[in-house]
Amino acid sequence: MTVTQTLSAENQAARAAAARARKLGRLAPYALIIPSIAILLFSLGYPLVWQFITSTQKFGLAQQFGRPPEFIGLGNYATVFTNPETWAIVLRSIAFMLVNAALTVVIGVLLALLMTAIGKAARLILQVALLIAWAMPVVATMTIWTWLFDWRRGIINWLLTAVGLDFTNHNWLAEPLSFYFVATVIVVWMSVPFVTFSVYAGLTQVSDEVLEAAQLDGADGYRRFHYIILPLIRPVLMIVLLLQLIWDLRVFTQIRMLQDAGAPPSSTDLLGTYIYRLGVASSDFGMASALSIFVLLLTVAMSAFYVVQLLKEDS
Amino acid sequence: MTTTTLTTPLVAATATTKAPRQRIRPLKVVLSVIAIALALAWVFPVYWMVNSSLLPNAVLQSVTPRFLPFGGSLDNFLTVMTDGKFFGALQMSLAITLLTVAVALLFAFLGALAISRFKFRGRTSFVLALLFIQMLPAEGLFIAQYKLMASVGLLNNILGVSLIYIAAVVPFTVWMLRGFVAGIPADLEEAAMVDGCTRTQAFFRVTFPLLAPGLIASGVYAFLQAWNEFTVALVILQKEDAMTLPLWLRTFILQSANRATDWGQVMASSTLVAIPVIVFFLLVQGRLTSGLVAGAVKG
Numbered sequence: 001m002t003v004t005q006t007l008s009a010e011n012q013a014a015r016a017a018a019a020r021a022r023k024l025g026r027l028a029p030y031a032l033i034i035p036s037i038a039i040l041l042f043s044l045g046y047p048l049v050w051q052f053i054t055s056t057q058k059f060g061l062a063q064q065f066g067r068p069p070e071f072i073g074l075g076n077y078a079t080v081f082t083n084p085e086t087w088a089i090v091l092r093s094i095a096f097m098l099v100n101a102a103l104t105v106v107i108g109v110l111l112a113l114l115m116t117a118i119g120k121a122a123r124l125i126l127q128v129a130l131l132i133a134w135a136m137p138v139v140a141t142m143t144i145w146t147w148l149f150d151w152r153r154g155i156i157n158w159l160l161t162a163v164g165l166d167f168t169n170h171n172w173l174a175e176p177l178s179f180y181f182v183a184t185v186i187v188v189w190m191s192v193p194f195v196t197f198s199v200y201a202g203l204t205q206v207s208d209e210v211l212e213a214a215q216l217d218g219a220d221g222y223r224r225f226h227y228i229i230l231p232l233i234r235p236v237l238m239i240v241l242l243l244q245l246i247w248d249l250r251v252f253t254q255i256r257m258l259q260d261a262g263a264p265p266s267s268t269d270l271l272g273t274y275i276y277r278l279g280v281a282s283s284d285f286g287m288a289s290a291l292s293i294f295v296l297l298l299t300v301a302m303s304a305f306y307v308v309q310l311l312k313e314d315s
Numbered sequence: 316m317t318t319t320t321l322t323t324p325l326v327a328a329t330a331t332t333k334a335p336r337q338r339i340r341p342l343k344v345v346l347s348v349i350a351i352a353l354a355l356a357w358v359f360p361v362y363w364m365v366n367s368s369l370l371p372n373a374v375l376q377s378v379t380p381r382f383l384p385f386g387g388s389l390d391n392f393l394t395v396m397t398d399g400k401f402f403g404a405l406q407m408s409l410a411i412t413l414l415t416v417a418v419a420l421l422f423a424f425l426g427a428l429a430i431s432r433f434k435f436r437g438r439t440s441f442v443l444a445l446l447f448i449q450m451l452p453a454e455g456l457f458i459a460q461y462k463l464m465a466s467v468g469l470l471n472n473i474l475g476v477s478l479i480y481i482a483a484v485v486p487f488t489v490w491m492l493r494g495f496v497a498g499i500p501a502d503l504e505e506a507a508m509v510d511g512c513t514r515t516q517a518f519f520r521v522t523f524p525l526l527a528p529g530l531i532a533s534g535v536y537a538f539l540q541a542w543n544e545f546t547v548a549l550v551i552l553q554k555e556d557a558m559t560l561p562l563w564l565r566t567f568i569l570q571s572a573n574r575a576t577d578w579g580q581v582m583a584s585s586t587l588v589a590i591p592v593i594v595f596f597l598l599v600q601g602r603l604t605s606g607l608v609a610g611a612v613k614g
Binding site for chain 1: 342343346347348349350351353354355357358360361363364367375376379380418421422423425426428429430432433435438441442443444446447448450451452453454455456457458459460461462463478479481482483485486489490542543545546549550560561564565567568569571572575576578581582584585586588589592593596597600
């Protein structure tokens with residue numbers, strides 16, 4: 001009797017506790033995500049909304065000095081996108097993005113394939129070299145390459161002159177095309193390691209037996225790559241290419257610092273530095289905002305695929 | 316039956332192709348030599364940084380470059396480190412980085428707990444929002460963030476930059492930690508609770524210690540992002556005494572446009588900025604190279 005009573009009393013207490021826990025449990029996850037949401041709303045959410053509103057306003061120097069901004073609808077977008085300079089910069093950015101992403105992925109894949117075909121020691125040396133390049137902070141990368149390409153005492157001019165071409169005091173940053181060539185060398189140098197390591201990780205999943213069987217059946221190197229390796233590493237390849245495209249579209253630090261080293265901004269700007277010029281140098285926030293919204297939309301559209309892949313991998 | 320007929324030739328095939336592998340294959344040797352040459356070419360810029368950082372300016376300005384740091388010294392490092400600007404920038408960078416890492420880890424950890432241990436309304440939208448936010452480029456927002464910090468009086472301020480950096484790293488850190496939290500079975504916590512722990516106790520005594528590798532990896536990620544960041548810092552920290560290390564490095568490049576630069580000092584400075592990054596990066600690179608999540612880590 002007494003035993004059952006205490007038991008039922010205990011049961012009740014346990015049930016009450018469980019009910020409290022359930023109620024807490026329902027609220028707990030929200031309490032846990034509040035800090036993250038708060039900081040995201042402050043540092044990203046508010047600027048996003050401000051930027052969207054400002055992109056529909058006339059917001060230039062006069063507004064900096066207190067004049068209330070005036071609503072002009074899509075006026076800024078119209079001004080920005082009827083300006084031939086904008087289109088030149090958009091096209092240049094897209095060309096830069098395509099060339100850089102393609103070069104990075106092709107070289108990255110070739111290096112990954114090379115890694116599978118060489119001895120252990122050589123592979124280790126290549127991996128360490130790529131890791132060091134990958135680890136370099138972007139600003140230090142820029143100072144190094146500025147020094148390598150320096151027109152007075154840069155090693156690259158010296159080497160080219162040494163092999164018989166006259167590159168003495170050649171200024172690489174003066175002409176837009178050679179400016180973009182330098183930028184491409186730098187971007188590819190720092191981005192290839194990520195591609196190589198990701199693809200190499202994918203390649204190690206391809207079984208040797210299958211490749212050897214294909215070889216015995218008479219498949220040459222190209223066919224083995226095309227019919228066996230490529231389908232297996234396609235998911236990795238897609239993700240890596242997409243990320244390169246996104247990163248190369250928004251390239252800023254490299255372009256800005258090459259301009260700092262003496263290139264004329266007006267003929268070398270890409271989207272990021274153009275927004276910087278409009279917003280920071282000319283204080284035309286309306287126009288800068290309109291252009292920023294354009295870049296954001298492009299990025300979000302390109303990111304959708306990546307996000308879907310991440311979610312797939314998660315489930 | 317069919318399986319045996321299929322597997323036998325395969326096994327035989329592997330056996331026959333394995334044998335010649337013992338011999339030295341000329342193709343493999345050639346490819347290995349090419350690979351080593353490429354490795355040297357790839358690492359050369361970094362070598363050149365270190366080499367130049369050890370040489371005096373007089374040598375760097377001579378017509379023929381010196382390929383090995385003979386006659387080198389640590390003078391450039393001493394000059395750079397005794398310059399007040401370096402320590403100012405170092406302090407700024409350290410303060411911003413530490414604040415970012417500490418707060419981002421705490422917030423992200425709580426968020427990761429929510430999405431991996433609870434089912435709640437809005438969970439999917441939260442995860443989706445995180446993944447999209449993580450892809451937003453600073454280049455599309457920095458003007459607005461500049462205006463935000465100007466309006467709350469946090470321009471040229473450690474807190475101002477840190478708030479933006481925290482928001483920039485929290486989404487990916489939540490995502491990264493979620494994997495670690497999810498990898499620890501909830502059964503373990505429940506077992507501890509059966510043994511008399513409260514939920515909180517169970518969590519801190521059982522789950523938390525197992526999370527340490529995840530916290531370290533995401534901490535290093537946040538460190539790398541904050542330490543290397545250039546774009547937002549350029550816009551928000553415009554005063555000279557509020558420069559972080561990347562901005563300080565940039566001042567050398569700005570000078571190089573107009574007058575002869577002491578490249579030895581620039582390279583010594585770059586080496587100083589790069590060393591902690593390389594060390595931390597090598598520590599976590601195993602995690603960075605595995606899986607799709609590697610993608611967002613360094614851009």
